[in-house]
Structure formats: C-alpha cells, structure tokens
Amino acid sequence: MFNFEIKKTVGKARKGVLKTPHGEIKTPAFVPVATRGALKGLSFEDCSVLGSSIFMINTFHFYCRKEYETVERAGGLHDFLGIEYPLMTDSGGFQVFSLGAGRDQKTGKILSDAVIKNEGKRKGNVQIKEEGVLFRSPFDGSKVEITPEKSIEAQRKLGADLIFAFDECTSPLASYNYQKESLQRTHLWAERSLEAFKDEKKQAMFGIVQGGKFPDLREEGARFISSLPFFGFGIGGSFGESYGDSKKNMYSILELLSKNLPPEKPRHLLGIGEPEDVVESVFRGMDLFDCVIPTRFARHGTALTSKGRINITGAAYKEDSSPLDKSCSCQVCLGYKRSYLHHLARKKEIYGIILLSHHNLFFMLNLMEEIREAIENDNLKDLKRDFINKYRENN
C-alpha cells in the first residue's frame, strides 16, 4: 500500500511519487498543518483545490486529554474529519518542548540557559527519562507522560497514513555532550517506536534524525536511523543557536544528510516552511516539508509574495488598489485589492484571515508545483536563483 518512487533527479534534488492507501503525493511536497484537525481558515477540500494532497495533524493536541480515544471511536482521523486525503501525524516530541518547557520559559522553541543547566533531569515542567517524558499539559496543567509506545499507540488510534517515531527535540542551545546523550535516547526511542508499531498495511513510519547543530552527530543520527527499517526519514530539531546561524548551518547539514540517508526513501524536513528554505532544501535532496507559516502568518496580516513577505496592515496599503501579488493567480489576488485586505487585517476580521490563508497556502503549493516542473525540465538552478533574487527584493 505504501511506495516511494523517484521519477527524476537533478543534482541532489528529486522528483517523486509517494503512494499511500489514501492517495498519491507528488514530491517535493509542502504539507499544510491542520494542528487540531482543521486548517486555520479553510476546508481541506479548498486547500486540496489549491494543490495540496496531504495534511499534517499534531498528535500532541489529541494526546494530552486522550482525545485520540474519541477519534478512534469515530473510526480514526479520516472518518472523524470526513475526508479521504492522505494524512500524517507527528509524534508529539516537538510539542513537548515547544509547548511544554518552551512555553513555561517563554522561549517558545528555544529553551533558556537555565533550562539547559538541568539537562537531562528537569526542563521547566518537562522531565526527560529513558522511559519517556513527563510534563504538565499546557492545556489544563495535568501531568502527562509520553513514551515511544504511547506516542505510537496514539498515532495508531488516530490512524494517519504516515506517522513518526517518538524523539527528543533538543534545545538549540544544548551542549555537544547533551546532544550526544540525547541522540542515544532518540535512537533507543526509535527502536522502541518500531517495536510498538504493528500495522504496516494501513500506516508507514518515518524515523527522525536529530543531532542539533553538530555535523558529526547529525551524521551519526542519519547512519543509525537509516539502519532501521523505517519507510522514510524526518529531519528534526534545530541547526544553530540564532535564526541566521541556524539557516546557514541547516543547508550544510542537509548536504551532509543527503549523502548519509538511503536515496530511495523519502525525506521530510520537519517544521520548515520559509519559501527560501524550502527551495534551498529541495536543492539539497529534501522531499517533504510541513509548516504552519502560511496560516500563522495570515493571522498576523503577513502575506508571502514573489517579492518577499509583506505585512498588509502597514499604512502604505490603506489606499493601494493593486492586488496582493501581481504575479500570483490565486482567487485572492485575482479578486481583491490590497486596500480591502488592509482594512480586514486592521479590523481583525475573520474573513481577512481566510483570504490571507488562502493566498499563502496557494503561494507555497504553487511554488512546489513550479519546483517539480523545474526538476522535470532540468532548470531547478534557474528557478532557485530567480525565485530567491526576487523574493529578497522586499525582505
């Protein structure tokens, strides 16, 4: 029922087809995130018309209150949501840190130094043990435990087509020693995740490569995870302490990983979705991307355009009767003026979020279509150069 076939390669970049019981995904693909089982502002059907063939749902948000049990009784995510599209769930590892300790420390994804000092013992409200993680639910403060076995059980009950092994998502500030220790834990958890995974007909599992910003650990991670019988691979965690560092280092680590991961299996870069990063990462052999950027940006009035991001709440757009992006052929760019979008975003109208989400998702999905065509036509380098030059005009 599951298959990944590479149809064409150009340098490290690959164009392929990933088959699941609920349909095929043309890769490289962007996977819109429907955190709690809904995209923020549009239906799965509408997003599918924009070009998406697969969606990501976050296990964590169905885990803390055991809502995966409700979903299982409804017949699984597909029946619960009433859709037939291919779905993925992540393992919850990332959210344990970004919503658990990260939120406690107000550091989001990035933990504070104080937290790092307690490495391996207690991170804010998160305790990491060999068995699994114990933390306070960010939703109601109750104690929650996730182990590899429990994550896989929840993901089995949710019933997405593609699921992920449970991993430790480390802080970008973590020391080499901590990253090394954590990597061993992630590898043990990868083995236990596979052990707990029974149903290979309805679901396929991705292992996750960690290792932070350290090339040798990333290489070790890639080698170990590829030695296990995973269907595909996720690349998780961060790649540097600061935003800029992380971006630069990510590209060189991806180069390295593409040499160490088996070429025939799909590679998913977790949580990455800046248009530039997607283009650069496809160039370095990545096949799948998921990110909340298109809908999260929309809620803050930010539009992705061919000339870079613009925030439509800016005073400059108040009487601007041009479309959001002249080069874009989405319904929002064809039918609405910047002045109206400015008005809606300023007034925090729901319909403004709907329109910007629509445009931003179209932008990403259309970019993926162009990337696939460029690989087919052997001109990915041109696309990369042209896209990035133009995209940087406003940024």
Added chain:
Amino acid sequence: MFNFEIKKTVGKARKGVLKTPHGEIKTPAFVPVATRGALKGLSFEDCSVLGSSIFMINTFHFYCRKEYETVERAGGLHDFLGIEYPLMTDSGGFQVFSLGAGRDQKTGKILSDAVIKNEGKRKGNVQIKEEGVLFRSPFDGSKVEITPEKSIEAQRKLGADLIFAFDECTSPLASYNYQKESLQRTHLWAERSLEAFKDEKKQAMFGIVQGGKFPDLREEGARFISSLPFFGFGIGGSFGESYGDSKKNMYSILELLSKNLPPEKPRHLLGIGEPEDVVESVFRGMDLFDCVIPTRFARHGTALTSKGRINITGAAYKEDSSPLDKSCSCQVCLGYKRSYLHHLARKKEIYGIILLSHHNLFFMLNLMEEIREAIENDNLKDLKRDFINKYRENN
C-alpha cells in the same frame, strides 16, 4: 432604477420584488450583516450561493474614523469590496446607543435606569441635541458627532443602494414622555435626512418608524414617516422592557403598523432575525429583515436548526456522529458530523466558525425561500404553525 412590486399577498403577508441598480431582491428577504464590509466567516459570493441577494453594512463602523472617505476614494463600497450585489447601509443611529452609551453602561442595547434619568441631556457618553448626537467613539475614545446631514453624507460616500434616515434609537426603558419627545426629534431628523439626500438615481432612502413600546406613538410615527417621500420604511427600536414583553408587544405593534404604512412600499424590520420572529413578522406584513444572529451565534457555537437552537459545545455532542440538522441540505449538514463540529467549537477553531456561519446563514436564507413559496402557494399559515411547533421542540 428603484422599484418595489408586490406580486402576491396572503392576509397581511406579501411576496414581492425590490429592484435596485445592482440587482433584484425577492421579498420577504433576510439581509445578512457584513458589519465592517465582510461577513464573519464567508465570502459574499459563498453567501450569495446560499441564497442571499443583498447585504447590510454598518455606517457607524466606517464613520467614527471617517473611513467612508477612504471607501469613497476607492469608488464606493461596491468597488472597495469588489462586489456587485445590492447593498444597504444603516444610519448609525442604533450603534450610537448600543456601542456608545450602551457599552459604557454595560447594558448593550438596553440602557440602565440611571441613564434614563438624564433623558435628553446626556446618556453616558452620548449627548442628544436637536442638531444631532455627540459621543465618544468606542474605537478610540475620540469625540464624534453624527447629525442627519452627516449620516447621509457618509452613506452617500459609501454608496450602498439602499440607505436609511438618521434616527434616535431610544432605550426600551424610556418613559412615555421621553419617547414622545424623541419621536419628534426622529421626525425632524427624517425631514433633514431627506433634505440632505440628493442622489435619487443611485440610492433610495428608507425612513424609520420609532415610538418604542407605545402603540399610539408607533401609530403616530408610521403616519408621519409615511407622509414623507421615502422609498421604504424601517421599523426601529425595541418593543418592550424585557425580552418576552418585547417579543409579544412587537407582534401587536407590527399588526398596527401594517395598517398605517402605505401598502405599496417595502418595510424593513431593523435588527430582527430570530427565525420565529421572522416568520411571525412576515405574517404581519414585513418584507425585509437584517440581523447578525447567524454569524454571531456561530462564533459562540450555536446552530439554528429546524428543532430550535443547539449549542454544539455541549458534552452531549462529543461523540454524536449525526449531522447538525437532519432536515437541512446545506454542505455542512451533508458533509460534517456533530462530533467534529463539537471538537472545532470547543477548540475555538476558526474553521468551526466558518462551518456554523455557513449553516446558520443557509438556515435563514432557506427559511425565507420557504416563506416566499408558502405565500405563492397560499399556505403561509401552515408553514408558520409547522415551523414554530418544530422549532420550539428544543427551546
């Protein structure tokens, strides 16, 4: 360019067609409210597919910061919004009280006794003078004045097809003497509104009948306003001190008004949109209704169904795999389960608001279609009895 033709009457109920430069409206009609120029959760196009042919936009929300000037420079509301549907704007009178004094006193539409004692002088932050009203903007606290001339100027610049005279919307607690004095002011303002109104080709104006809960004042209001050359009539204000009183009294006042308003002109019951009230009011000769209920209810998880309102956040719906309303043929009832809608509403997902707004608007617009058919087929009485009996099952 403007015309109202009654095609059929059954008792006091009327079925007609209202022609405007932007298209025809079949009456009785429900007019969805797009307060700031957007429906809360769906596009004008989508709502038009559900059966709406006209929308109401609130002048007040474009008045306080003179945003009607921006709209005028964009070419008027139709150009600003990029739509060609018939539009109405109200005069701002209702919002001066409900968002001005009402919000200050935390009484919403209904002012407190303390406010009533200062009748005619100062109502919270609202001063009512013969010239007009002076109040603090609920948006930024600045001083704002609305006079009949200024309301009409703003409405002319907004450029909706149908506009309303500026009136004083009194408190349901106001005394007989205050209502009488206020009625005279509303009548002077009606004359001044007409005086200020120049463009009879692009816009047509409705006068507003006030008079509160007092039948003799309502009768006087109807007689005076119908003596002026308005295209149609709005029935404004409230009809009793409490919700129950107001409902009962409204029906008998509408009976009275239908005898005192010229039969050939359209009648708009302002701000009323409970399904039962709409049915009862059509029965008493009303043609048009506007109300935020379908979208406002949606934001609070409430669905209008043939068996009355249900709040989908209720625990009873957590694993309910039936549709919202078995008798409903909207896309939400055909494609989604209550359990999923419950999940979305509990999690305050935007997509939950979108789905409930869609359903609630369909419910109202479909009810109007059934009402028009019932008038055509001489069985409005049956519809009224059957609809109300069924609607009260759950309420």
